[in-house]
Amino acid sequence: MSNIVLKAENISKQYRLGQLGTGTISHDLNRAWAKLRGKEDPYLKVGEANDRSKAGGSDYVWSLKDINFEVKQGEVLGIIGKNGAGKSTLLKILSQVTTPTTGQVKVKGRIASLLEVGTGFHPDLSGRENIFLNGAILGMSKAEIKSKLEEIVDFSGVAKYLDTPVKRYSSGMMVRLGFAVAAHLEPEILIVDEVLAVGDAEFQKKCLGKMKDVSGQGRTVLFVSHNMSSIKSLCNKCLYLKYGETKSIGDTSKIIEQYFNEEIAVLSNGLIPENLSTHNTGDAKFKNFVVTNLAGTPVDTLYYEQGFNVEMEVAVGRDIEKAILDFSISTSDNRFSYTSTFDIKKDYLAVKKGKLIIKMKLKPVLLPGTYSFNLGIHDMSNTGLTLDFVEGIGLITVLDLTEDGKEKYPLGVSLGNLRVDADWEIRNI
Amino acid sequence: MQGTKDSIESWDLVIEPKSKWYDLQLSEILRYKDLLFLFVRRDFVSLYKQTILGPLWFFIQPIITSITFTVIFGNLAKISTDGLPQILFYMCGVTLWTYFSDTLTKTSDTFTSNAHIFGKVYFPRMIVPLSVVVSNLIKLGVQFILFILVWLYYLMSGDSLNPNSALLLVPFLIILMGFLGLSFGIIISSLTTKYRDLKFLVVFGVQLLMYASPIVYPLSIVPDKYRWMILANPVTSIIETFKYAFLGVGEFNWMHLAYSFGFTLVLFILGLIIFHRVEKSFMDTV
16 A cells, blocks of 8 residues: 555564663673674563553563554544553654664654644744744744744734743743644644643634644644543544553544543442552552442442442551542543542641541532542652552443432533532622 | 665655664755754844843953953963963963863753753754854854954054964864864763763863863973873864964974864764764653
């Protein structure tokens, strides 16, 4: 097939764990010695899959292993996976910021990457000067930028401040300007990281629209995001990474469905699997997590306007003088929508070695939809060191019907995720 | 970028673990030349923003340094200047030396101080040190004018200066000095990505190197015993030739100059190779 514009063959990337700089000379010498004798690099053999929750025996870790995929011209490939699945590493390799340890990527046409907006902005330079600087960093020529200057300024909406140093800009303006420059790049292949996570809703919409335009023009886009809804709306193909390996690749909706099944653990018996922690020091570990209705029966479905309880158990391996606990609820597109923290305002919680049993009562604030939970315990005497953090457990569905079946959530789609009580004051004159 | 032939189709770019050491991708640098000049512009515009004296600092720096040297080395230590007006003698050395040392120190942290940009976008990393060379070349140009003015003043007032045909070598000397600074700089910057120790070495290393070069003293007063040491320093013959061209004193020796040229050439090629090796994967170690 001749319309394949990007082909990744067996890409792997190995990283060294731990303190950099200690013992590197000895490792370097070891390597050189092995090379001299015509042997294989001794450190390439060791290393294991990137499962962060398990403390490995080796100093080396494969953050990507044997990734193969092809992208055809005009395709929009979404790359999904949990934190630490290797998405960023893959992006770094594709944008030539670093090289793969083994394997190769073949590319046809000009490739540009957007891992960040406004890279290289200098605070003392004016908006106009920064447009040129940033554009050139992204690979445009001066003439190219000049010819598009008007469009860029229009798109950014900061025309009035064009000759003001960007350090006087608000962060939102900075992002707008940065994205405006990037949006006017015209590469055959565009690589985009989650830059869209910044800026207000209106601006995000504008960005997504621009990306749709880009793909509509027959250009190829690789898009990494945690936000399943933008992946769904943009991508026709999806690559799902887990622990640095390809879990699956194919049709977007199928892959997203698989992602939810894999990553959101439905806990039937309330036991939290060992490998769910994204951070773990070994000093504390969430063991159990159950969602129950007010009567105490475990549930995975809640009615609209139904309050619920959660119960959890933490095994604590040492005394923690100043602990805080946090509990948060994520929506199905992986955005935090609700957080409750104990005990961030008052004195911290003193925890003794042993077991913590926690019970929370939650007000009926969730709007209809699918949610999962995240739990964390942190040590504040150690600058907020995270002792254990568990992401995406206990999938629950909130129905659009109340428990007694009499009332229904009045709107067809949930506007937001939470219902907030407010004091309304209405005057009709 | 080299198009590699696949059996059926050709690719514009192949990202691989390691490239051949001789494949330095110099044509890439040409493609990004606009970026080079924008970096130079950025350096100048941002350098003197929010200062009162602005570009006047270009003049103040060499003047104050020359005066300090005159007071300390000329008047207090009474080091010979080969019978030349002290301020002129020092300014001659300082002007060229500043160019070298600024180029070296500014290029020597290419990777560490640009890590935030390098970590996000690809462009030929060599653009950054090259832009430093160009910035410093412009700065040298300004300071050179100052030196010429002082030189003309002494020339008019009848001091025994003997400018000669070696003046034709001056552009070559300046280029050589720039490349020497650049070569040292990129080698150091490549090595500091992994071993940070070198960063500390640069600061006083450059200072030590200045005393091992005939800046504050003429080569003629160096005892024969130590002469070879000073001559082994590739900066020496460049500075001496420079002084000889304008002032007519100092040593001019083709052999010494050829040594400096050879040294720079070898160091530069070595620097390019090391730099190119490191630029591909330094993000993992920095």
